[in-house]
Amino acid sequence: MILLEPLINYFIVSLALLSVGIYGLIAKRNAIRLLFSVEIIINAAIINFVAFARYYDTPLLTGQTFSLFAIALAATEAAVGLAIIVQAFRLNNDIDVLELKRLRG
Numbered sequence: 001m002i003l004l005e006p007l008i009n010y011f012i013v014s015l016a017l018l019s020v021g022i023y024g025l026i027a028k029r030n031a032i033r034l035l036f037s038v039e040i041i042i043n044a045a046i047i048n049f050v051a052f053a054r055y056y057d058t059p060l061l062t063g064q065t066f067s068l069f070a071i072a073l074a075a076t077e078a079a080v081g082l083a084i085i086v087q088a089f090r091l092n093n094d095i096d097v098l099e100l101k102r103l104r105g
Contacts, residue, residue, distance in 0.1 A: 010051035017044035031088065031095040035081045042074045 017040050024037030046067045053063020089095050 007051055007055055010047055014044045014047045014051070017041070017047065029096050029098050031081075031085045031097050034097060035078065035085070038081075039074055039078065042070055046070050
């Protein structure tokens with residue numbers, strides 16, 4: 001059985017991070033800010049994974065394991081995203097995502 005009362009605080013923090021991340025995806029056109037927004041959304045998911053694993057009855061490490069995989073995927077996503085942004089800046093001298101028409105070398 002999961003105790004819901006202590007989880008509420010984690011959900012509030014996670015919801016706040018998710019809201020900030022979604023706002024950043026919708027409102028901003030800068031590629032770096034979009035990348036940061038995706039990272040914030042991933043961090044919100046990681047908080048949920050760890051919170052559920054912490055307050056679940058059986059001492060399984062599934063939440064922590066999923067969190068480690070999510071952190072590894074976020075690092076990979078950041079590296080690939082930054083590489084694309086650098087290439088786009090080299091080609092167009094701008095990283096506004098609405099102004100990017102194509103990426104070719």
